[in-house]
Amino acid sequence: MRISVIGCGYLGAVHAACMAKLGHDVVGIDLDKNKVDLLSQGQAPFYEPTLNELLSELEGCGRLRFTTEMAAARGSEVHFVCVGTPQKRGENGADLRFVDAAVEALIGQVAPGDVIAGKSTVPVGTAARLAELLAETEPGATLVWNPEFLREGHAVTDTLNPDRFVYGLPDGSEDHPAVAVLDMVYATPLGSGTPRLITDYATAELVKTAANSFLATKISFINAMAEVCEATGGDVTKLADAIGLDDRIGRKFLNAGIGFGGGCLPKDIRAFMARAGELGADQALTFLREVDAINMRRRTRVVELTRELCGGSLMGQRIAVLGAAFKPESDDVRDSPALSAAAQLQLQGAVVTVTDPQALDNAAKRFPELPMEPDLETTLHKADAVLLLTEWRQYRELDPHDTLALVTAPRILDGRNVLDPAKWRAAGWTYKGLGRP
Ligand code: UDX
Numbered sequence: 317m318r319i320s321v322i323g324c325g326y327l328g329a330v331h332a333a334c335m336a337k338l339g340h341d342v343v344g345i346d347l348d349k350n351k352v353d354l355l356s357q358g359q360a361p362f363y364e365p366t367l368n369e370l371l372s373e374l375e376g377c378g379r380l381r382f383t384t385e386m387a388a389a390r391g392s393e394v395h396f397v398c399v400g401t402p403q404k405r406g407e408n409g410a411d412l413r414f415v416d417a418a419v420e421a422l423i424g425q426v427a428p429g430d431v432i433a434g435k436s437t438v439p440v441g442t443a444a445r446l447a448e449l450l451a452e453t454e455p456g457a458t459l460v461w462n463p464e465f466l467r468e469g470h471a472v473t474d475t476l477n478p479d480r481f482v483y484g485l486p487d488g489s490e491d492h493p494a495v496a497v498l499d500m501v502y503a504t505p506l507g508s509g510t511p512r513l514i515t516d517y518a519t520a521e522l523v524k525t526a527a528n529s530f531l532a533t534k535i536s537f538i539n540a541m542a543e544v545c546e547a548t549g550g551d552v553t554k555l556a557d558a559i560g561l562d563d564r565i566g567r568k569f570l571n572a573g574i575g576f577g578g579g580c581l582p583k584d585i586r587a588f589m590a591r592a593g594e595l596g597a598d599q600a601l602t603f604l605r606e607v608d609a610i611n612m613r614r615r616t617r618v619v620e621l622t623r624e625l626c627g628g629s630l631m632g633q634r635i636a637v638l639g640a641a642f643k644p645e646s647d648d649v650r651d652s653p654a655l656s657a658a659a660q661l662q663l664q665g666a667v668v669t670v671t672d673p674q675a676l677d678n679a680a681k682r683f684p685e686l687p688m689e690p691d692l693e694t695t696l697h698k699a700d701a702v703l704l705l706t707e708w709r710q711y712r713e714l715d716p717h718d719t720l721a722l723v724t725a726p727r728i729l730d731g732r733n734v735l736d737p738a739k740w741r742a743a744g745w746t747y748k749g750l751g752r753p
Contacts, residue, residue, distance in 0.1 A: 317340045317341070317393050317394060317497075317500055317501055318340070318341045318391060318392045318393050318394075319332075319335050319340045319341065319342045319343070319392055319393070319394050319395075319396065319501065320342070320343050320344075320345060320388065320389035320392035320394075320395045320396070320422075321335065321342060321343070321344045321345065321395075321396045321398055322345050322346075322386075322389065322395060322396065322397050322398060322399060322418045322421075322422060323345075323346060323397065323398040323399035323400070323414070323418060323436075324344045324345070324346035324348075324351050324352065324355055324361075324382060324398070325346075325351075325362075325398070325399070325400055326362060326364070326468060326471065326579070326648070327398040327400075327435060327436070327464055327466065327471075328344060328346070328396070328398030328399070329344065329351075329355060329360060329361065329362075329364075329367070330364065330367060330466065330471040330472060330475055331396055331398055331435065331464070331475060332344035332355075332380065332382070333367060333370050333371055333374060333380065333472070334370075334472060334475040334476050335396075335501070336374050336377070336379045336380035337370060337373075337374065337476065338476070338501075338502075338503075338504050338505075339379075339504075340379065340501065341379050342379060342380050342381075343381055343382070343383060343388045343389065343392065344380070344381070344382040344383075345382070345383055345384070345385065345386055345388055345389060346382070346384065347384060348384075349384055351382075352382045352383060352384050355371070355382040356381065356382045358371040358372045358374075358375040359371065362647055362648070363645075363646065363647035363674040363675075364468065364469070364471050364472070364646070365469060365470075365472070365645050366472045366473075367471065367472055370472055386421045386422065386424075386425060387425060389422055389425040389426075390425040390427075392430070393429070393430055393431065393497065394430070394431045394432075394433055394497060394498070394501055395422055395425075395426065395430065395431070395432045395433065396433050396435055396462075397415060397418050397419060397422070397432060397433070397434045397435060397436055398435050398436060398464075399414040399415055399417075399418045399436055400414055400436065400579075401414065401415060401436050401437055401438055401583075401587070402579075402583060403582075403583040403586060403587065407590070408586040408587065408589055408590040409439070409586075409587055409590035409591070410437075410438065410439055410583070410587035410590075410591075412438065412439075412442060414436075415434070415436050415438060415442065415446075416446075419432065419434075419446050419449065419450070420449070423449065423450055423453045423454060424453075426450075426454050426457045427454070427456070427457070428454065428455075428456025428457060429456060429457070429493075430454075430456075430457040430458075431457070431458050431459075431460055431494045431497045431498065432450065432457060432458070432459045432460070433459075433460045433461075433462040433498065434446070434459065434460070434461045434462065434463075435462055435463060435464040437463065437464075437524050437525065437528075437580065437584055437587075438461075438521055439521070439525075439587055439588075439590075439591035440518050440521040440522050440525070440591055440595075441518070441521070441591070441595075442521065443459060443461040443484060443517035443518075443520070443521055444517050444518070446459055447459040447486055447517070458485075458486070458492070458493070458494040459486070460483050460484060460485055460494050460498060461482075461483075461484030461517050461520040461521055462481070462482065462483055462484070462498065462520070463482055463484075463520060463521070463523055463524035464524075465478060465479065465480075465524070465527060466478075468578065468579075468643070468645070468646040468648055469643060469644065469645030469646045470645075476504075476505065477505060477508075477510070478505065478510060479510075479511075480510060480511045480512065480513060481498075481502055481505075481506070481510060481511070481512040481513070482512075482513050482515060482520050482523050482524075483495060483498055483512065483513070483514050483515070483520065484515050484516060484517045484518075484519060484520020484521065485514060485515070485516065485517070486516075486517065487516070488514060488515055488516035488519070489514070490514050495514060499512075524584075525584055525587070525588045525591075528580055528581055528584040528585065528588075529584070529585050529588055529601075529604060529607075531569055531576075531581060532576055532581045532582075532584075532585050532604070532607050532608075532611070533603070533604070533607050534569040534570060535569055535570075535571075535575065535576045535581075535611070536575070536576075536606070536607040536608075536610040536611050537570075538552065538555075538556055538569075538570045538571070538572045539572050539573070539575055539610050539611065539613075539614055539750075539751075540610050541555055541556075541572065541751065542572035542573075542614075542750050542751025543610075543613075543617075543751070545751040545752070545753075546750075546751055549753045550751075550753070551751070551752050551753055552572040552733070552750070552751030552752060553572070553733050553749070553751075553752060556570040556571070556572065571732065571733065572733060572750055572751045573614070573731050573732040573733055573750050574614045574615060574617075574618050574653040574654065574657060574705055574731040574732065574750065575610075575611040575612070575614035575615065575653050576611055576642075576653070577642035577643075577650070577651040577652045577653045577654075577656075578642040578643065578646075578648060578650055578651060578652075579642075579648060579650040579651070582608070582611070582651045583651070585604045585607060585608055586608065588601060588604065589601045589604050589605065614653065614750070615653050615656050615657050615660065616660075617750065618653075618657040618660075618703070618705070618729065618731055618750075619657060619660045619661055619664065621729055621748055621750070622635065622661060622666070622701055622703060622729055623664075624748075625701050625727045625729055625746065625748055626666075626700060626701055626727070629665075630661060630664045630665050630666040631664075631665040631666075632665065632666075632667060633665075633666045633667065633700040633701060634666075634667045634669070634698055634699050634700045634701075634724065635658075635661055635666045635667065635668045635669070635699065635700065635701050635702075635703060636669055636671070636695045636696050636699035636701070636702045636703065636723075637654065637657075637658045637661075637668055637669065637670040637671070637695075637703050637705055638671055638672075638692070638695070638702065638703065638704045638705060638706070638708070638711045639654045639670075639671075639672055639704065639705040639706020639707070639708060639711065639731075640652060640654055640655050640658070640670050640671075640672035640675040640676060640678075640679035640688070640706065641654070641672055641674060641675035641679075641706050641708075642654070642706070643706060643707075644706055644707050644708045644709070645708075646674070646675070647672075647674040647675040647677070647678055648675070648678070649675050649678045649679045649682055652675075652679075652706075653705065653731075654670075654705035654706045654731070655670070655679055655682065655683055655686070657703070657705060657731070658670050658683070658686055658703075658705070659683055659686060662685070662686060668686060668687065669687045669688070669689050669695050669699075670686055670687065670688050670689070670695075671688070671689050671690065671691070671692055671695040672688075672706065672708070673708055673710065675706075676688045676690055692710065692711075693722060696719060696722040696723055697722050697723075698722075698723065698724045699722070699723045699724060699725070700723075700724055700725045700727070701725065701727040701728070701729065702719070702723060702727065702728045702729070703728075703729045703731060704728065704729070704730050704731055704732060704734065704735065705731040705732070706732070707732040707734045711734075712734045712735070714735075716739055716740045716742075716743035716744075716745055717743050720743055720744060720745070726743075726744050726745040726746065727745065727746045727748075728740060728745050728746070728747050728748070729748045729749075730747065730748070730749045730750070730752075731750060733749045733750060733751070733752060735747070735749075737749060737752065
């Protein structure tokens with residue numbers, strides 16, 4: 317099929333490459349010329365495992381190209397809208413400027429029978445509003461809301477083999493011709509048994525925000541348990557193992573630590589609360605305010621625990637921060653709990669050095685005054701305390717004996733509860749986890 321993908325960020329670049337991998341003829345469109353140039357040379361403009369390999373594999377196949385020209389969308393049968401919906405400055409709601417602009421520009425290029433498939437995460441009600449706009453100009457085309465659930469770090473496999481497809485249609489009807497069009501796009505994963513659900517617009521939009529709210533709630537739940545463990549001497553990791561064995565609960569997303577960040581969960585729960593408020597359903601989501609508050613408290617807790625670890629004062633203490641990305645296998649630092657804690661520690665007088673295998677360039681753009689060091693050993697050199705804040709494999713696998721030789725004081729704060737406390741203590745370290753005795 318001929319496909320256009322509007323917006324070539326984390327979502328769109330991966331989607332475009334994966335659609336070409338599935339055999340389609342794809343044009344990716346983005347206003348950012350740098351992004352388009354890099355992608356045209358087979359290079360991802362951000363770090364995402366296996367994406368560069370996929371782009372190189374597709375180079376020369378003639379089925380994937382990138383451009384800044386919206387007119388290139390003309391002639392495609394399906395147009396995927398993959399632009400960002402960041403949090404509004406100073407407000408909780410989502411900023412829909414990019415989605416609105418993309419759809420308005422696209423409308424001039426679509427023909428009867430075309431399908432515009434919205435993949436961006438939007439507040440409920442957006443699809444109905446955009447469909448009205450489309451009906452005024454090109455009533456023969458259809459808008460479908462087709463949310464994306466990919467995780468950064470696993471984006472390629474999540475796109476090629478998702479857990480489910482959701483098609484939100486104007487009337488929620490299985491018989492709408494747009495269903496067959498999207499079924500053709502996703503023929504390969506549907507053929508291998510991926511479930512597909514047909515809903516109305518509102519439900520499709522809500523599936524995405526509800527899923528992210530649930531995940532955020534699960535993380536904040538276990539982080540709340542970590543707070544209780546800290547007050548009682550319990551161990552939240554063992555608690556999570558034990559409750560996670562109940563398959564109604566499940567162990568996934570029960571890792572207590574410094575909390576969630578990134579470009580999705582924090583802003584999605586806030587946008588969801590803001591939208592519910594507009595709809596007069598704010599009471600239904602007041603619990604998300606608590607989810608957000610528990611999450612933000614974790615960052616403060618890291619600062620408090622580091623102060624304790626350093627004997628009561630942060631002033632002049634050399635702190636090695638391992639991790640800047642909001643999670644491993646990503647160079648994304650949007651709302652990164654690691655960076656937010658590092659910046660707080662610096663403000664409170666600590667001499668902080670941050671290292672990360674992939675995210676330092678992005679981190680330096682956001683926090684230009686925070687010293688960054690690409691080399692792990694140099695970061696650890698003469699540290700008064702080590703903070704593991706993003707659980708990259710190389711930090712999880714640090715050897716306590718080798719590390720001991722580098723630092724001034726053997727103190728470690730395991731912000732992701734991924735180290736073996738007994739091993740580190742046996743090697744002479746003062747070990748602190750979050751929610752662990
Ligand atoms: C999330 C959703 O998982 C995905 O389905 C949606 O499409 C986009 O938002 P992503 O932001 O890539 O994906 O990351 P995710 O793996 O969900 O992690 C989010 C944050 O939660 C990270 O900061 C991670 O470190 C944290 N986390 C995750 C925990 O603190 N504990 C856990 O147990 C799991």
